[in-house]
Amino acid sequence: MFPATVRSEHLTAFHKACRKKQATIMVMGDSIFATASDMVCHTENATYSWLETLQQQIPHVRFTFINAAAGGRSWKDMNSQVTPAPEWINPPQNMNWKEAVRYYQPDLLLLHSGGNDVGNFNPLDVKELIAFFLSAPKSPSIILGLTHHPSQASTINGYATQEYQEGLDGIIKWLRTYAQREGFGYLDFHRWHSMRRDGFDPCELALTRVIPEEGSGLPSFGSYISETPHNYWDFPTCENENQIAANNCTDFALAFELEKKPAFLSLNLSSGYSSAFHPPYSNKLHVFFDDDSGFIAYSWSDGTHPDEDKKRITNIPIPCFPALFNIMVKGSRLVFSIWVPLSHTNWQPEHLNTLGTGYQYVCDETIIRFGSPFTPRLEWAGYNRLRIFNLCVANASVVSKNAVRNMPDRTDNDLYEHTYAAGGSGHYHMNAYGVRDILTPVFRAQNWSENGFPT
Incomplete structure (x- = not known):
């Protein structure tokens, strides 16, 4: 695993809440972390392991978790004034999605999208959405989720085409460099997936x-x-x-x-x-x-x-x-x-x-x-x-000697194949093994605690 991309300096508001022994965690985004992402049970949604990791790294704090992710959504949808909030978060009447998320006053907010953005990504949506949450009277610590590639064996939505795959690379690069320049923590599922499935690191190149x-x-x-x-x-x-x-x-x-x-x-x-x-x-x-x-x-x-x-x-x-x-x-x-x-x-x-x-x-x-x-x-x-x-x-989109190489140890079949026992969609949603091998390790590798945090 590469060095942590979420560190103490990214989590000021979250740590402030943790010192009071109670913090609200929310995720807003697409189906990857939604409650209906072809999983067999909620333990096999990677947010389960995220909360477990927070509890382990920051003991004696009561965490409240609200999953506001919804399938088929994009950055444009998250920033929209008319996108409805998922009903399961019990949104107040007449509030759109982002208003409902802000209503619950998260201390730590994960914004994750990308898979549905290819073809309609406007970076202004990212900036405006983040500004919306940071302008709240009680603003959260915000981290960005950089989504992984879909299965190259997929037969839907053009997922397997070079145009889609490189388009997603383009969007993820903007999000990654935006987080790096502006000082936001980020979860790089895209990078870890490339290392495990494709056997190369798109972020370590030799020209x-x-x-x-x-x-x-x-x-x-x-x-x-x-x-x-x-x-x-x-x-x-x-x-x-x-x-x-x-x-x-x-x-x-x-x-x-x-x-x-x-x-x-x-x-x-x-x-x-x-x-x-x-x-x-x-x-x-x-x-x-x-x-x-x-x-x-x-x-x-x-x-x-x-x-x-x-x-x-x-x-x-x-x-x-x-x-x-x-x-x-x-x-x-x-x-x-x-x-x-x-x-x-x-x-x-x-x-x-x-x-x-x-x-x-x-x-x-x-x-x-x-x-x-x-x-x-x-x-x-x-x-x-x-x-x-x-x-x-x-070229960071091509497997070559210009990138750090390693032995790939997972295939699309391992990660995405739909089975009765493990779930998965065969397209973008991972089965239980893919969640375990790609999504969960990225959550676990971050530095969620504060240095010298009292327990």
């Missing part, structure tokens, strides 16, 4: 260098892509040693030079269009070389606001051109750096321009971005000539 190809968008390293000035460059079809193409990657490192100063330089951080998710704005980085301050400025968007909003002005002067740049986008971290001559020595990067050695960091942040493979594109104002010195890539 490897592509091989330039004559006639592609990268004929060689160190020479101009084209002698004719142009205003954008798409990552090429060139592949690394694991047959991961640069124009179909999720993570990358790029070293390059632009000949002339543009007003700005832009890079998309995820697919500009997807049938799986529909952000209202683009998920891009912009770097500006025309700010009146004389310094480089930059901005980026997570897809929920205009990508040129929230401009940040750095303390790095706008350079002379030709200028050397280095971009690294791996996991949730974005680094954009530039070579600026040093003040105390005449040292030059020379061949180390492939790595960005000695460069100054314009931007180094945990960012929020979608996953799933895409074609990165560099764009700039005006026409320019471009030289590439290095390009390394990986």
